[in-house]
Amino acid sequence: MPAPVPITNALTIDVEDYFQVSAMAPYIRRSEWDTRECRVEANVERILALLARHDTRATFFTLGWVAERYPQLVRRIVAGGHELASHGHGHERASDLSREAFTQDIVRAKRLLEDVGGVAVQGYRAPSFSIGHGNLWAFDCLLETGHRYSSSIYPIQHDHYGMPDAPRFAHAVRDGLLEVPVTTVRLGERNLPSSGGGWFRLFPYALTRWMIQRVNREDQAPAIFYFHPWEIDHGQPRIPGINLKTRFRHYVNIGRTEQRLDALLRDFRWGRMDDIFLPHASPGRLAAAN
Template sequence: MNILTFDIEEWFHILDNASTKTEKEWSNYESRIHRNMETIFEILDKTSVKASFFVVGWMAQQYPDMVKEIVDRGYEIGSHTHLHQLVFEQKREEFKEDVGRSIKTLEDISGKKVRIFRAPGFSITEKNKWAFEVLYELGIETDSSVFPTGRAHGGMPSYGIAEPSVLCYNGVQLREFPINTHKVLGKTFIYSGGGYFRLTPYALLKKWTAKHPYVMSYIHPRDLDPGQPVIKELSIPRKLKSYVGLKYSKQKLEKWLTDFEFMDIETAEKEIDWNAVKKIEL
């Protein structure tokens, strides 16, 4: 089961960087979302693949036409929060207000219920599991925020598995689609989204995808935009992660979607027997 998702945000929505952190800083940068959405739609049309779109509410507010086109093309939209902030830096009420705002914005524009969610940077960690309670309170049914290994933004190694499952926390249950992992000599690798996708040679991407029964992709519009400016304030390692591999990423994604069968979250949910999957108690 290979699932295709896109996290819809601007090229400058880079976390953990002061020069791109808030709305105030965002006004300093040009928008590239429309040209990048055209690239995404071109790829999907060419490969005839359905995808799920996690949209930042601020983006929907700025560009409601973009949300309408996603929905008119038959794709499901979900929340990627409203202001694209790290969840572990927020208090519970702040997070609830932000996600609730994003859901209302997306629903008002699309006329569709928002029932899926992904946290920016997969920033629901061991220390802020209360976020799952908030999502449930807001009507979210399916989550894809669990990064079941360590990472710069924390991750959640205790989750233990990288497969569709039922997440249980304080009496709350959500369908969970965590990010998939691959182990080489005992070390855990991520390869199916963002900078990991761009940095992984296609031969390895193909080999690892064929090996695993479950792959959750997460592609950002900026991952397909070789013409985007370089944010000078980023450290050298962050520049490497943000810009290497952009030149051929569009062709890589097209080949990946051609070599393997992909589906959206809604289709995947229908194919899964949720009574038979593992329940993970956090």
């Protein structure tokens, strides 16, 4: 019998800079963003080179703020065959916004990304996975504004985000809108994080590999992995005055991330969110090809 075809997992990048992280908000005012040294362009270029070496396509959940300042970077993402998706405009948590303000944010980002990238934007990820029980109306807003899927729920218990009782795998939240949660492993009565971010830097790589293998093998489901461009940037400016928890979470093992990503790309098959989860050919992919 032929060997089974490996499951294609979804590789996703949340395109934001080091000073835009939600945990840094108490220390860096939004009005200061334009005065900070921006490193997102160079870091995304490194990621694009890494993906090209592995002949891998991914989904880039990109801030409108970044697209506004680095339009050529957005075009290089699209030219590389990657999916361009939305991370909102200004990295404001969905749970901090009114319905009207949230709609304005996602419309602004979607229009800007589509104008710059020349492709349809179908996916959205809320900053800090900030859709939960208190703002499920956000799904109505996403559907009304032409999005086809969201990846905005993390079904774990966490002090900054999380909806531990949410479904672990892709499911329809509205007729015409999927929610594709980032990946967890179920052990006993708890969901354990197994999809990237700070956990990927904290855990030994072998543990991450085991968890993704478990989801592929036992759940027969694709994993959704995420990381940020600043997580491969050991040389980023250190923010003074941050508390110990924030310092640990942001900087732990940051010098090892790129090497671990290289191993991850070797050990698993990866692809774009739209190709894996949307039932038909992506309008964005078609637009890019024409």
